[in-house]
Amino acid sequence: MTASTPQRGEMRYEGKAKRVYATPEPGEYIVEYKDEATAFNAQKRGGWQGKGATNNAITAHLYPVLEAAGVPTHFVRKLSDTEQLVKAVTIVPVEVIVRNVAAGSFSKRLGIEEGTPLDHPIVEYCYKSDALGDPLINTDTALSLGWATEPQLLRIRELALKIRGVLVPYFLARGVKLIDFKLEFGTLPDGTVVLADEISPDTCRFWDAETNEKMDKDRFRRDLGGIEDAYAEMLRRVTAPAAEGRDPRAES
Numbered sequence: 001m002t003a004s005t006p007q008r009g010e011m012r013y014e015g016k017a018k019r020v021y022a023t024p025e026p027g028e029y030i031v032e033y034k035d036e037a038t039a040f041n042a043q044k045r046g047g048w049q050g051k052g053a054t055n056n057a058i059t060a061h062l063y064p065v066l067e068a069a070g071v072p073t074h075f076v077r078k079l080s081d082t083e084q085l086v087k088a089v090t091i092v093p094v095e096v097i098v099r100n101v102a103a104g105s106f107s108k109r110l111g112i113e114e115g116t117p118l119d120h121p122i123v124e125y126c127y128k129s130d131a132l133g134d135p136l137i138n139t140d141t142a143l144s145l146g147w148a149t150e151p152q153l154l155r156i157r158e159l160a161l162k163i164r165g166v167l168v169p170y171f172l173a174r175g176v177k178l179i180d181f182k183l184e185f186g187t188l189p190d191g192t193v194v195l196a197d198e199i200s201p202d203t204c205r206f207w208d209a210e211t212n213e214k215m216d217k218d219r220f221r222r223d224l225g226g227i228e229d230a231y232a233e234m235l236r237r238v239t240a241p242a243a244e245g246r247d248p249r250a251e252s
């Protein structure tokens with residue numbers, strides 16, 4: 001059975017990378033992925049034709065992988081090249097970063113050389129506020145300011161680590177090291193915490209497992225060139241079967 005394509009209703013939100021539309025079904029939104037790329041809280045702008053389709057395809061491939069592993073998500077189905085149907089959630093205004101290897105703001109803040117493996121995964125929390133530049137917080141801050149409850153924060157941490165446990169071997173089996181990644185969670189009307197938003201080269205650091213070449217938005221942030229090719233290659237690898245004979249446990 002092919003489900004029909006719901007009609008786009010009014011635009012509920014326009015962010016830097018996506019637009020969110022209502023649908024005739026109150027519990028569902030259409031998310032449209034845009035071709036724009038921004039960095040440093042939108043001080044740097046760019047983009048290319050096909051970026052939205054690439055990130056939509058990567059996210060739409062990974063969410064069912066996570067669902068199959070027992071991670072509840074907002075994803076319903078892909079609708080078109082640039083659109084997907086999702087469950088409408090109330091976004092928890094706390095962005096969650098999971099780090100496996102030192103990079104980016106973590107390296108800068110603590111003076112740890114980029115590429116240094118972390119003995120233990122690190123879960124960081126930021127307040128989701130463009131006006132403030134998504135500042136680093138801890139769970140007490142989120143609790144105290146009413147952004148999330150204690151059970152929600154515990155569940156979010158549990159899910160974030162579970163997602164890491166699925167994605168690290170998934171990418172390694174496709175020749176990619178997952179250095180770090182950013183997640184957003186939301187709540188359904190019944191209170192269930194689900195993974196929302198996207199998982200793409202915009203929100204993850206991906207390094208080629210053999211060469212350590214960057215295959216993510218850092219190519220744009222740092223003017224490394226070759227960004228379109230890197231995203232296209234990531235889509236190819238994400239949708240490829242796991243490489244035979246590659247044992248992720250041997251390479252971590």
Ligand SMILES: Nc1ncnc2c1ncn2[C@@H]1O[C@H](COP(=O)(O)OP(=O)(O)OP(=O)(O)O)[C@@H](O)[C@H]1O
Pocket residue numbers: 013014015016017018019020029074086087088089090091128129130184186196197198
């Ligand atoms: N299932 C969902 N229900 C409601 N909102 C969602 C859902 N999934 C994602 N969103 C929200 O939709 C917006 C997507 O837009 P985009 O990613 O372009 O935003 P952004 O520019 O990164 O800004 P910000 O995420 O800080 O609002 C985000 O605010 C995200 O939290």
Ligand SMILES: [Mg+2]
Pocket residue numbers: 015017197
């Ligand atoms: Mg976003």
